[in-house]
Amino acid sequence: MTDTLQACLAHLRLRDPDQPEFHQAAEEVLSSLWPFLQEHPTYLNNGIIERLMEPERVIMFRVPWVDDRGQVRVNRGYRVQMNSAIGPYKGGLRFHPTVNLGVLKFLAFEQVFKNALTTLPMGGGKGGADFDPKGKSDAEVMRFCQSFMTELARHIGDSVDIPAGDIGVGAREIGYLYGQYRRMRNEFTSVLTGKGLSYGGSLVRPEATGYGCVYFAEQMLKQRNLDLNGKRVCVSGSGNVAQFAARKLIELQARVISLSDSGGTLHCADGLSLEQWTSIAELKNMRRGRLADLANAPGMTYLPNSTPWHLECDLAMPCATQNELNGDDAAQLLEQGCICVTEGANMPCTLEAIDRFHEARILFAPGKAANAGGVAVSGLEMSQNAMRLNWSAEKVDLRLREIMHSIHQACEKHGQEAGGYIDYVKGANIAGFVRVADAMLAQGVI
Numbered sequence: 001m002t003d004t005l006q007a008c009l010a011h012l013r014l015r016d017p018d019q020p021e022f023h024q025a026a027e028e029v030l031s032s033l034w035p036f037l038q039e040h041p042t043y044l045n046n047g048i049i050e051r052l053m054e055p056e057r058v059i060m061f062r063v064p065w066v067d068d069r070g071q072v073r074v075n076r077g078y079r080v081q082m083n084s085a086i087g088p089y090k091g092g093l094r095f096h097p098t099v100n101l102g103v104l105k106f107l108a109f110e111q112v113f114k115n116a117l118t119t120l121p122m123g124g125g126k127g128g129a130d131f132d133p134k135g136k137s138d139a140e141v142m143r144f145c146q147s148f149m150t151e152l153a154r155h156i157g158d159s160v161d162i163p164a165g166d167i168g169v170g171a172r173e174i175g176y177l178y179g180q181y182r183r184m185r186n187e188f189t190s191v192l193t194g195k196g197l198s199y200g201g202s203l204v205r206p207e208a209t210g211y212g213c214v215y216f217a218e219q220m221l222k223q224r225n226l227d228l229n230g231k232r233v234c235v236s237g238s239g240n241v242a243q244f245a246a247r248k249l250i251e252l253q254a255r256v257i258s259l260s261d262s263g264g265t266l267h268c269a270d271g272l273s274l275e276q277w278t279s280i281a282e283l284k285n286m287r288r289g290r291l292a293d294l295a296n297a298p299g300m301t302y303l304p305n306s307t308p309w310h311l312e313c314d315l316a317m318p319c320a321t322q323n324e325l326n327g328d329d330a331a332q333l334l335e336q337g338c339i340c341v342t343e344g345a346n347m348p349c350t351l352e353a354i355d356r357f358h359e360a361r362i363l364f365a366p367g368k369a370a371n372a373g374g375v376a377v378s379g380l381e382m383s384q385n386a387m388r389l390n391w392s393a394e395k396v397d398l399r400l401r402e403i404m405h406s407i408h409q410a411c412e413k414h415g416q417e418a419g420g421y422i423d424y425v426k427g428a429n430i431a432g433f434v435r436v437a438d439a440m441l442a443q444g445v446i
């Protein structure tokens with residue numbers, strides 16, 4: 001399998017032909033790692049690549065539940081336990097109709113490298129279901145979560161596998177999932193992160209992914225003696241990551257000129273104010289509405305069926321979902337003068353888009369580095385739970401900043417190119433890989 005990069009990728013495609021997202025994530029990682037692997041043949045000779053590509057375990061299960069009309073519904077649930085060489089499996093749960101094994105394998109694979117970059121002892125995993133919480137009542141979501149956890153509970157534990165949120169799984173879902181686990185096991189442990197503050201959650205966990213992404217962008221700009229002050233930033237998405245990225249950007253005097261959802265883009269040419277941000281957060285988190293509902297709000301223009309990438313901006317922060325920014329979008333961003341792209345979502349840019357950013361020598365950071373703040377603070381939530389105490393928001397935020405800074409340093413160290421350009425993709429992949437691969441080598445062929 002490992003004779004050449006192309007043979008390796010061809011083998012993966014042949015083995016699981018219906019998993020294009022996983023192939024894409026593998027291609028991104030392996031292409032940038034390949035020269036390093038040639039220089040360090042021990043990894044290839046010990047089958048590290050073959051083992052990294054194959055999940056340690058995949059759990060797939062039926063999730064039956066009853067809707068508000070009394071009808072029995074069935075969804076498919078999953079947990080991909082990808083790699084536990086450096087710690088228990090850790091990674092979110094996604095509830096979205098597009099969830100399938102290939103999507104979760106790509107997310108779990110990315111998570112392995114991301115968690116290693118945080119320097120905390122966490123392996124990688126990801127799970128979820130093809131359940132769509134959109135349009136469901138709270139009672140339906142609760143019954144679904146209880147059924148999902150009834151099966152998942154036998155495969156997780158605070159030293160085994162610690163899930164958290166992702167798309168479609170926020171505070172409400174984590175609460176229902178945690179309640180069911182506690183009821184079944186009769187124990188109060190750190191088996192999930194992203195918990196509510198009243199039952200073991202950490203301050204700053206809800207904000208951490210978005211804030212961390214902005215801290216990372218600050219470090220990137222610093223490379224070129226720039227800062228966020230006055231910069232126009234296109235943010236996509238309007239969920240957890242997008243909201244808190246936008247919030248921190250506003251705090252740091254940047255101009256957030258867009259947010260989006262799957263229906264379209266909200267354009268705010270002057271930059272979102274804190275009041276506008278608050279009304280959007282309330283719409284999304286409390287009323288679970290669509291951005292189209294704000295079409296007539298003052299100072300904002302709603303662009304139906306549109307992504308934000310044609311808007312004139314200095315920075316782009318894709319924070320919605322995978323492959324939301326393609327090669328043509330990248331070309332448009334470059335044409336409009338964008339100098340920095342920081343991925344808040346997991347794999348939001350296609351391989352073609354990344355190639356364009358690299359060719360143009362602009363700053364580009366992959367999600368596994370830039371959005372690692374969320375899982376990092378999940379790790380801090382686990383530490384606080386284990387010590388049975390709570391840290392202040394200031395303390396958690398400071399640790400988050402330090403971790404994002406150290407990830408940036410690791411990218412700089414391993415991603416240096418001729419002329420001082422930093423290839424953050426290469427840097428993040430090599431730094432994450434070495435930590436996991438060395439632990440695998442030390443533990444023998446398992």
Ligand SMILES: NC(=O)C1=CN([C@@H]2O[C@H](COP(=O)(O)OP(=O)(O)OC[C@H]3O[C@@H](n4cnc5c(N)ncnc54)[C@H](O)[C@@H]3O)[C@@H](O)[C@H]2O)C=CC1
Pocket residue numbers: 165166167168169170209237238239240241242260261262263319320321322324344345346347371372374375
């Ligand atoms: N929540 C977390 O702590 C972390 C999340 N991520 C990643 O960040 C991304 C966003 O996740 P969250 O904000 O947690 O989820 P969320 O469920 O809170 O928000 C998802 C957002 O994406 C939008 N969206 C979904 N599909 C879309 C599409 N096709 N086009 C445009 N918008 C679309 C939704 O409308 C929503 O605004 C995902 O890629 C996730 O894997 C990464 C690291 C941590």
Ligand SMILES: O=C(O)CCC(=O)C(=O)O
Pocket residue numbers: 090091092093111114162163164165166193346371372374375376378
């Ligand atoms: O906080 C966590 O454990 C998971 C976060 C996550 O799913 C991600 O980093 O993509």
